[in-house]
Amino acid sequence: MKEKDITEEILEFAFNSKPEDCRFLSVKWQAQKYGVTVPYLSAHFKKKHDMDLKDVLIGIKAMHGLNLLAKKKNLKIKEIAGILDFRDVDGFVKMFKRLFGVTPFQYRVWATLIDKNIRASRKLERKQLKETGQ
Numbered sequence: 001m002k003e004k005d006i007t008e009e010i011l012e013f014a015f016n017s018k019p020e021d022c023r024f025l026s027v028k029w030q031a032q033k034y035g036v037t038v039p040y041l042s043a044h045f046k047k048k049h050d051m052d053l054k055d056v057l058i059g060i061k062a063m064h065g066l067n068l069l070a071k072k073k074n075l076k077i078k079e080i081a082g083i084l085d086f087r088d089v090d091g092f093v094k095m096f097k098r099l100f101g102v103t104p105f106q107y108r109v110w111a112t113l114i115d116k117n118i119r120a121s122r123k124l125e126r127k128q129l130k131e132t133g134q
Helices: 004-017 019-024 027-034 039-048 053-071 079-081 089-100 104-132
Strands: none
Touching: 004 019, 004 027, 004 039, 004 089, 019 053, 019 079, 019 104, 027 053, 027 079, 039 104, 053 079, 053 089, 053 104, 079 089, 089 104
């Protein structure tokens, strides 16, 4: 059996990560883990996958951010930035806005409204099914 390339191992880890794993989603941390330099790892990843490792890891952190904002409404945006291993909330907000075109606060409001509409629609559907005897 062929041994996995380190870039495949990194991708597997990243795609299976949880929000609390975000401190490990950096090129520097991964380079240290595999005993290579950041420039080597970055170039090797780019050659194998035709994309920047840093962008992939930031994208995964951003996806974790989307989920936390939508599902963990009790967490403050500052707390989410911390979970995702951003040094400060401003860095998280800038990254989020650059990737998604809205601030984390705007996304959370939108996600909350969508969630309420979905629940209301389901409730209405159940009521209509009861009334029609199905």
